[in-house]
Amino acid sequence: MCDDPVVYLPRSFENTDLAQSLALMRAHPLATVISVDSLDGESSPFVSHLPLIVEREGEGLVCIGHLARANPHWKLLGGRRATAIFHGPNAYITPLWYAQNSVPTWNYAVVHVCGVVTLIEDRAGIVRCLEALTATVEQGPEAWQFWIPENLRDTLESAIVGFRLTVDSLQSKFKLSQNRPAADRDSVLRGLAGRTDAASHAVRALMEQSAGQP
Numbered sequence: 001m002c003d004d005p006v007v008y009l010p011r012s013f014e015n016t017d018l019a020q021s022l023a024l025m026r027a028h029p030l031a032t033v034i035s036v037d038s039l040d041g042e043s044s045p046f047v048s049h050l051p052l053i054v055e056r057e058g059e060g061l062v063c064i065g066h067l068a069r070a071n072p073h074w075k076l077l078g079g080r081r082a083t084a085i086f087h088g089p090n091a092y093i094t095p096l097w098y099a100q101n102s103v104p105t106w107n108y109a110v111v112h113v114c115g116v117v118t119l120i121e122d123r124a125g126i127v128r129c130l131e132a133l134t135a136t137v138e139q140g141p142e143a144w145q146f147w148i149p150e151n152l153r154d155t156l157e158s159a160i161v162g163f164r165l166t167v168d169s170l171q172s173k174f175k176l177s178q179n180r181p182a183a184d185r186d187s188v189l190r191g192l193a194g195r196t197d198a199a200s201h202a203v204r205a206l207m208e209q210s211a212g213q214p
Helices: 018-027 072-076 123-137 182-193 198-212
Strands: 030-039 042-051 053-057 060-068 081-093 105-120 160-175
Touching: 018 053, 018 081, 018 105, 018 160, 030 060, 030 072, 042 060, 042 072, 053 123, 060 105, 060 123, 081 160, 081 182, 081 198, 105 123, 105 198, 123 160, 182 198
Parallel strands: none
Antiparallel strands: 030 042, 030 081, 053 060, 060 160, 081 105, 105 160
């Protein structure tokens, strides 16, 4: 197994607020899960896009997920290290918003977590994985109540593999114009506010929340 992926993380973009990182992970649960190992005789990255539920466990964090057994990625997970990338909002930043001419860029927020994965292959454990996801994403008075149809109960273990990723490394990159002068940041905030797309407004909200970060 190769070492964990290295992330280019200038100090000005490093987010050290764990609560803010957790909020991003929970607001954007569809993560990119990456393993690197030998499969079918070839060594290369294997990628799956999976919803992960983040829970505190003592002083640490654990990510709970599941994938189809038909997806061979599960064969690379048990007892091995994996990386999960949670993608927050992102938005294009035009240099027209700067006081002096510069170059275009992109503001975004991501959280990378790494750790060892434990597979969950028994029916009760798989059901708990599915219940955890449902309880997190189904909200409100009309929320769907978790239920497994009778005709699927006997095939659950053959169709789904659950897993837990115990986090031992977390890197949080919030690239939000922290490297620009205050006047430029204020102008970027105004520019984002003038757009109509939800992503630009979400980036603007993160910029405001992160104003006190170094």
